[in-house]
Amino acid sequence: MDNEITLSFIAKSENEALARMVMSSFIAAIDPTIEELSEFKTVISEAVTNAIVHGYEEDGIGKIEIHARREDREIVVSIVDYGRGIRDVNQAREPLFTTKPDEERSGMGFTIMESFSDDVEIYSIPNRGTTVTITKRFVPIQETSRIV
Amino acid sequence: MHHEVEKVGDEIIIIRLKGELDHHSTQEIRDEIVPMIKNGTIKVLVWNLKDLNFMDSSGIGLILGRMRELAPIDGQTIIVNPSETMRKIFQFAGLSPYICSDSEIDIMSKLGGIVYGQ
Numbered sequence: 001m002d003n004e005i006t007l008s009f010i011a012k013s014e015n016e017a018l019a020r021m022v023m024s025s026f027i028a029a030i031d032p033t034i035e036e037l038s039e040f041k042t043v044i045s046e047a048v049t050n051a052i053v054h055g056y057e058e059d060g061i062g063k064i065e066i067h068a069r070r071e072d073r074e075i076v077v078s079i080v081d082y083g084r085g086i087r088d089v090n091q092a093r094e095p096l097f098t099t100k101p102d103e104e105r106s107g108m109g110f111t112i113m114e115s116f117s118d119d120v121e122i123y124s125i126p127n128r129g130t131t132v133t134i135t136k137r138f139v140p141i142q143e144t145s146r147i148v
Numbered sequence: 149m150h151h152e153v154e155k156v157g158d159e160i161i162i163i164r165l166k167g168e169l170d171h172h173s174t175q176e177i178r179d180e181i182v183p184m185i186k187n188g189t190i191k192v193l194v195w196n197l198k199d200l201n202f203m204d205s206s207g208i209g210l211i212l213g214r215m216r217e218l219a220p221i222d223g224q225t226i227i228v229n230p231s232e233t234m235r236k237i238f239q240f241a242g243l244s245p246y247i248c249s250d251s252e253i254d255i256m257s258k259l260g261g262i263v264y265g266q
Contacts, residue, residue, distance in 0.1 A: 013170075013171055013172035013175075014172050016170045016171060016172050017168060017170065017172065020168075020170075020202070035232055035233060038202065038231065038232075038233040039233055039236075041202060042202075042203075042204050042233060042237070045170055045202075045204040046204055046205060049170065049171045049204065049206070052171070053171065095240070103209075104174075104178075104206075104209035104210065104212070104213040105205075105209055106205045106206075106208040106209040106212060106241060108205040108208055108237070108240055108241055109205050111240050112204070112205055112237060112240060115236070115240060116233075116236075
């Protein structure tokens with residue numbers, strides 16, 4: 001029942017869709033609700049976009065890794081980059097805070113990640129990189145009532 | 149990401165987003181809409197999300213950015229048919245008041261009255 005994968009790709013924006021697709025497939029086995037799946041995809045998209053845009057400035061060179069683990073109905077995903085890092089993690093978590101307002105980044109990334117998952121941990125060292133670890137627990141599948 | 153941009157008269161643009169809207173796909177759609185707004189006659193942007201399967205916070209940036217451009221002329225933003233998850237995302241960003249539960253056709257007939265003073 002349990003599973004584990006690692007995905008690695010370069011900092012190009014077209015890989016945002018790829019990451020969502022792979023992670024959607026990864027959780028397909030636990031049969032999430034439509035709502036759970038779309039929230040999970042949003043969380044992955046936010047974290048991966050952050051790594052591409054803020055970690056590497058979309059340089060197309062930097063490597064991003066996603067480590068995902070499934071234990072029963074709990075998914076733990078780490079999004080790892082080796083880019084510029086976050087100087088003030090608490091400030092980055094604040095709603096509407098962004099270092100790139102001119103690029104129309106809304107500053108809602110971490111707010112969405114926190115709202116759509118059960119836990120978000122950020123570990124970052126300036127000029128060394130950032131690891132964002134997200135935990136999401138999926139509700140048990142409802143037993144379908146039997147027709148007697 | 150495919151989308152349709154329809155200009156109705158001089159004052160209304162309907163943007164029908166399709167597929168997935170993320171940081172990658174927003175760049176392309178922004179390039180298309182911004183010049184249309186900058187031309188100066190546009191007063192209303194209708195974002196129809198009926199065929200949009202996915203949107204992350206890039207959608208917020210895209211819509212807020214256009215709202216800012218419309219602000220000097222008191223322009224209007226209308227969002228229709230968001231999914232449940234999109235609804236939550238709009239709520240986090242304070243955009244809930246711009247969501248309209250009418251259909252695109254109903255909105256257009258109401259707008260006809262407002263924009264053209266009928």
